[in-house]
Amino acid sequence: MSTIKEVCQLAGVSTATVSRTLKNPNMVNVKTRERIFAAIEKAGYRPNVMASSVKTGKSNSLVVLVPNLSNPFFLRIIQGIEKAAQENGYSVLLGDTQGEPHREHEYAGMVLSNRADGLIHLDHSFPFSDNDALLAEKVPMVSVCERIVSDKQYPVIELDNYSACRALAKHLTSYGHKRFGIIAGQNESQIFRDRLGGIKSVLNEEGIDFDDSMVVGNEYSYESGSAGAKALLAGKVRPTAIFCFNDDIAIGAIHEIKKHGLKVPDDISVVGFDNIKVSAYMDPPLTTIDQPAYEMGRKAVEVVLQQIRKKPLTRNREIVQFRIIERASSGAVSS
Amino acid sequence: MSTIKEVCQLAGVSTATVSRTLKNPNMVNVKTRERIFAAIEKAGYRPNVMASSVKTGKSNSLVVLVPNLSNPFFLRIIQGIEKAAQENGYSVLLGDTQGEPHREHEYAGMVLSNRADGLIHLDHSFPFSDNDALLAEKVPMVSVCERIVSDKQYPVIELDNYSACRALAKHLTSYGHKRFGIIAGQNESQIFRDRLGGIKSVLNEEGIDFDDSMVVGNEYSYESGSAGAKALLAGKVRPTAIFCFNDDIAIGAIHEIKKHGLKVPDDISVVGFDNIKVSAYMDPPLTTIDQPAYEMGRKAVEVVLQQIRKKPLTRNREIVQFRIIERASSGAVSS
DNA sequence: CTGTTAGCGCGTTCAT
């Protein structure tokens, strides 16, 4: 509430000196510096960041767009983002898009209106509108988890979903499974295509038939997992193993399978994806793919900041390492 | 990137008129208004919010301070906050304090430096430092879930934790339980005192002894739930029912209890708190207290905005309704 | 090392 001028008065210096004291303390005489700090203290002065932003053109904040705040996996990413941002003097603006394009549009606009300097997308599931595509040309941004397929290549931090699903599929075929079901979260995204492709490639190698009617689900949620399992159990051929495209889905699926009086993994093996924390506490604990969510968040910040600072991007696509976590929700197929 | 001046040029008007067109469209002639909108479109003009903030002194954003982003309950609150904020033209700055006072301090400073207009605390667990107490005098703020006991009374949105725990305790005593354990999340907070008080009041009425050595745990986490259960099971008298002060703790506790070869609820009943979504999908599903997290978030925004807008607060303490959710993790004591 | 000056982009009186 007190301004830089009051500090000037108290210290008997000009605004420039006060400003310098705050930004490059070593550019100013120790003696006066002390005096200024004292004055700042006394006045209870806090620089008005808005005012400085007008000058510098930097807001020192980043928007993060997330389609679904209830997903613990995204949250872990956000923790990484928040931490890295804070370490770099940036604050993070939360944009819960709920998957609605118009909310996404609004939040993206924050960068244009100077409220934020950059944009981090989590799992962007729909293509940009023409308007936004133009926007994306000049706005520092990065996408986490989902590469956006379009003319311009946005930088992206992601997993090798194809390989991860191959690992999962090999794990299951090695247990003797031959009849599979899949509960997906979206069926339009690149993630979906990569993962499905990975699974199919293994089944192909093993000479196992797979019918696309065994792919169900269109939302990353417990409910969708539950509904998906129900649908799969109602089919003519019951799968002995189900791929769930995230852990929430797997949790819902297992819940449903148990309701049908079946046992996991004895009757049906279930595998998830993401390795959210609770998956280790489920009964049975979930076999899943670990994604280094926290690190992905940190990397995302690194990449946007690089763009903001006009440093050349070393690479446009960063692949992070997955680990397959074998727990008790998957096992040998019962004979 | 284009400024208001370019719009002026294109439309052949002054900056004042453009500014007015954006804020009070009806103050300006329909004809010129159209021309200006066209110019805005053409120039791709977006007002610089920083610049306007300098003038108005309002940033149109709120900071939310959260001690632990991994807690789904907090997330649900944040969803409510985000939505309400957005509806009111505010954006939300995320402050993950990790329970560290200095990070809290930093984020609180955002209000002083005009980066935010108000502050929402989630489950503030430590008292303000003297510096911050002074701060709190003049900053619009509200606390959710935890009332801060200090000289000044901050507005707070909270549950009647005392009554909620009475309901839980009555539920369990009605099942015949007499030996209880408690796994708490903190033991210094007002929440802790309220909840413990509620439980004890019921036990007292029922003539049941309760030893404080049966209170364990100091963190709202799976691990702490697991460790707490372990400790309780190792005691001389094994409890037949355990109160967990949130659902994460309960999940950890049940996991541990099962590892010991015991059954929930046959051997031990477990109740949680918060009713996070996954609790319905656990095996067994959790008996718990539902807190209307989303609504709490919305109310919090209402309250801060009221302060920001200098409207008198109707009341300083808002109590929201809880519901006891009886599921399968609690049952009759085995004889 | 420090002060003077000139804006940053916008909102807001005053006039007209």
Next chain:
DNA sequence: ATGAACGCGCTAACAG
């Protein structure tokens, strides 16, 4: 109904 002019609080030249 519109324009000219000033200033919000601060930073960044440029002098000295």
